Amino acid sequence: MSYKYLLVDTFDDGTIMRITLNRPDARNAQNRGLLVELGDAFEEAEKDDAVRVVILAAAGKIFSSGHDMGSRQQIADVRPGPDQLESARTKGGSRAATEKRVLQEWHYFFQNTLRWRNLRKITVAQVHGQVLSAGLMLAWCCDLIVAAEDTIFCDVVGARIGMCGMEYFAHPWEFGPRKTKELMLTGDAIDAEEAWRLGMVSKIYPADDLAEKTLAFARRIANVPTMAALMIKESVNQTVDCMGFFNALQASFTLHQLNHAHWAHVHAGTEHDGLPYALPSDGGVDWRDAPPIKLARKDD
Ligand code: ZN
Numbered sequence: 001m002s003y004k005y006l007l008v009d010t011f012d013d014g015t016i017m018r019i020t021l022n023r024p025d026a027r028n029a030q031n032r033g034l035l036v037e038l039g040d041a042f043e044e045a046e047k048d049d050a051v052r053v054v055i056l057a058a059a060g061k062i063f064s065s066g067h068d069m070g071s072r073q074q075i076a077d078v079r080p081g082p083d084q085l086e087s088a089r090t091k092g093g094s095r096a097a098t099e100k101r102v103l104q105e106w107h108y109f110f111q112n113t114l115r116w117r118n119l120r121k122i123t124v125a126q127v128h129g130q131v132l133s134a135g136l137m138l139a140w141c142c143d144l145i146v147a148a149e150d151t152i153f154c155d156v157v158g159a160r161i162g163m164c165g166m167e168y169f170a171h172p173w174e175f176g177p178r179k180t181k182e183l184m185l186t187g188d189a190i191d192a193e194e195a196w197r198l199g200m201v202s203k204i205y206p207a208d209d210l211a212e213k214t215l216a217f218a219r220r221i222a223n224v225p226t227m228a229a230l231m232i233k234e235s236v237n238q239t240v241d242c243m244g245f246f247n248a249l250q251a252s253f254t255l256h257q258l259n260h261a262h263w264a265h266v267h268a269g270t271e272h273d274g275l276p277y278a279l280p281s282d283g284g285v286d287w288r289d290a291p292p293i294k295l296a297r298k299d300d
Pocket of ligand 1: 167256
């Protein structure tokens with residue numbers, strides 16, 4: 001299969017597949033076309049019985065800046081016009097208002113992420129630079145995360161656009177409950193060391209060695225018999241599901257939609273009619289001149 005927004009490489013006779021987000025000029029912002037392709041690529045990996053480990057990496061300076069909030073490409077992907085993707089006309093795309101938003105976000109931000117979390121392969125996110133907001137979703141849905149030394153992790157949507165997090169609200173499970181409140185209410189970031197202390201990141205490598213060392217890490221995992229590897233993954237995933245992970249995610253998705261509905265209502269009848277997140281005039285921040293992201297420090 002050939003992709004517009006991804007690169008796909010295989011190693012060791014197809015035992016390891018590496019999917020690379022390849023929109024470096026857009027800081028790997030996730031437009032609809034990229035997300036649809038990513039779903040196809042994960043399924044391609046899952047279909048292939050030779051593949052044991054899937055690496056999810058990214059080209060350019062950062063892993064991902066999150067959802068594409070309105071580049072020309074994203075607008076072409078979803079708005080009516082010659083380049084509109086089929087996915088923007090189906091799965092709720094032809095409906096209106098909250099119904100459309102709930103269904104489209106459920107399919108393309110929530111259920112797809114959950115589907116990748118449940119992929120019948122071991123997945124390793126290889127992150128570097130910045131992992132922002134929905135970029136976190138792509139890292140978190142993988143079984144393991146390895147990071148370059150320079151990596152920071154941050155969800156800016158609370159501090160910048162008046163939202164309670166992303167559609168796949170794994171934050172308390174990854175950061176811990178209290179840390180999630182701190183990070184979401186301040187918009188501050190954690191670095192790779194802190195993410196490693198939290199158990200979120202398994203390995204930290206120098207940026208120049210990241211690809212090679214991740215491959216070596218993946219090779220170790222690929223040696224585990226596939227049946228054992230999948231049962232290890234599933235034992236852990238089913239344990240956290242029993243602890244409430246799945247139900248909490250569903251509940252938080254509903255709250256996320258309530259938050260969107262609030263802003264859409266606030267903007268009704270204005271020039272931003274239906275806009276489902278906060279503007280600077282609502283207490284949000286214009287992302288183009290947003291202050292630089294700070295690390296959360298205990299003494300600052
Ligand atoms: Zn949303």
